[in-house]
Amino acid sequence: MAIGITQIATNAYAPDGAQAINLFSLGEAQNLTLGQLVAAICIQAADAYEAQSVSRMNRMNLRVDNLEQASEILSKLANGTMSSSEWSAAKTFLNATYGITGLPNSISAYNDRLDATRTIGATLEGQTSDTQQDMIEVQSLISQRDVSYSTSTNILRALSTSNQSTAANF
Numbered sequence: 001m002a003i004g005i006t007q008i009a010t011n012a013y014a015p016d017g018a019q020a021i022n023l024f025s026l027g028e029a030q031n032l033t034l035g036q037l038v039a040a041i042c043i044q045a046a047d048a049y050e051a052q053s054v055s056r057m058n059r060m061n062l063r064v065d066n067l068e069q070a071s072e073i074l075s076k077l078a079n080g081t082m083s084s085s086e087w088s089a090a091k092t093f094l095n096a097t098y099g100i101t102g103l104p105n106s107i108s109a110y111n112d113r114l115d116a117t118r119t120i121g122a123t124l125e126g127q128t129s130d131t132q133q134d135m136i137e138v139q140s141l142i143s144q145r146d147v148s149y150s151t152s153t154n155i156l157r158a159l160s161t162s163n164q165s166t167a168a169n170f
Helices: 034-079 084-098 110-169
Strands: none
Touching: 034 084, 034 110, 084 110
16 A cells, blocks of 8 residues: 555644654655554654653653742741851852842841741742643653553554454355
8 A cells, every 4th residue: 555645644633842753754654554654653653752751751850859948048048047058059059050049148137037038939930830740741751652552552453363364264
């Protein structure tokens, strides 16, 4: 069975960030059965979902590392154990990482520490929520990957069963 231009165009079903399968650039595409073609598309989709999952997990790990560092700053600030030089470095980190501005220059006064703690805490709460959302998205991508692999496996199993049935009839 030959695959012609009028039958199947380039794959428009590639997930975000995936390269579409260009059937016209594959020299052997004309020798593929429809089942093999669908299986190839499913496997490529699964690979793309896997790449997206890894990218999302890496971003999530960086976010968690930053949250841990910010939580340590928050803890020292709340306990009153942060030195002036640590506070200066903390302000720089918080501004560069989370865009937090307007923090007091000095944390020697209780009210300054309280205001800074509230500001940082509110930002961290939002970041924690974003991290939870990332985790949900990673789980969804992994689920989509698993469905793609299952679909490919089921198609190949069906093709194998069909071939075995045909051979048994001879």
